[in-house]
Amino acid sequence: MARVRAAANDVSSGRLAPEAAGHGWRARQVLAAAALLLAACAPSPPPSPPPPAPAPVEKPVVLPPRPVKSPPxxxxxxxxxxxxxxxxxxxxxxxxxxxxxxxxxxxxxxxxxxxxxxxxxxxxxxxxxxxxxxxxxxxxxxxxxxxxxxxxxxxxxxxxxxxxxxxxxxxxxxxxxxxxxxxxxxxxxxxxxxxxxxxxxxxxxxxxxxxxxxxxxxxxx
Structure with a gap:
């Protein structure tokens, strides 16, 4: 990883330009690879918290019908x-x-x-x-x-x-x-x-x- 970062710094600072004037495409590949590696190594964001549980719905209390009493x-x-x-x-x-x-x-x-x-x-x-x-x-x-x-x-x-x-x-x-x-x-x-x-x-x-x-x-x- 250190070597990749060093290469990326050399390219970005222009130190490779005299030796690799005809190989600019390789520099671009190195930069792209370095960017991908950096993105892969970056920590992922924490997961979003779960949505709150819905409030319990109280069921209405249904009373049984009163029995009809016949006369004694x-x-x-x-x-x-x-x-x-x-x-x-x-x-x-x-x-x-x-x-x-x-x-x-x-x-x-x-x-x-x-x-x-x-x-x-x-x-x-x-x-x-x-x-x-x-x-x-x-x-x-x-x-x-x-x-x-x-x-x-x-x-x-x-x-x-x-x-x-x-x-x-x-x-x-x-x-x-x-x-x-x-x-x-x-x-x-x-x-x-x-x-x-x-x-x-x-x-x-x-x-x-x-x-x-x-x-x-x-x-x-």
Whole structure:
């Protein structure tokens, strides 16, 4: 490298001119080579710093939809009871849906559990609104007895609400019937004729070996 630089200095100072008058092209080659070597040996500039990282984008927080709560089972049941007893004065016409002929009318379900309902009779003292379990005909005795106690508790809680005033509901003791059947009766002591409710567990004679229950709203003389 020192020799190249010395040669370049000699050429640039003119000291080679007398000896190499006919060889100017060689001087130019030496200068070009020296320039290339100097450029190759020069330190390269430091790399440019990387661009700054983009700022993190905050994702919006998406809250899950609030579940739609259905009314408690007791409230659904009591609403059905209120509708059944309010329709008693008009022989349950408000609960009728359709009739398949001269027989009873299909009626609005009491709730999800007592969904097979019908209205029988056309006058105040003969009409009755009767509901059986939605699973009617498929219950053994143990299943129906458990449902019987469950429905009994719902009726007690519903009729104990102060919103029934001025009605005065009274509950009769359970009555044991033949064949293991039993029933419970509730009646309004503040009216005459008296609105009444009867809950009964009974054998399902249409399907041997099965049991069912029915809840009846009617007028008690």
């Amino acid at each position: 089972i007791d409230d659904q049941f009591c609403d059905g009871m209120i509708a059944a007893i309010d329709a008693w004065k008009e022989a349950f016409r408000a609960l009728r849906q359709e009739s398949g002929g001269p027989g009873p009318w299909q009626a609005r379900p009491l709730d999800r559990e007592l969904g097979l309902c019908f209205v029988d009779g056309t006058s105040l003292l003969t009409a009755a609104y009767v509901c059986r379990p939605t699973m009617d005909g498929r219950g053994d005795r143990g299943t129906m007895e458990a449902m019987f106690r469950r429905i009994e508790g719902r009726i007690d809680r519903c009729l104990a609400r102060p919103s029934w005033y001025p009605r005065r509901w009274a509950k009769a003791p359970p009555v044991q019937l033949s064949g293991g059947e039993q029933q419970i009766l509730w009646r309004d002591q503040a009216a005459w004729p008296r609105p009444a409710l009867r809950l009964k567990i009974e054998q399902n004679y249409q399907r041997a070996g099965t049991w069912t229950l029915r809840l009846t709203s009617y007028a008690m003389r």
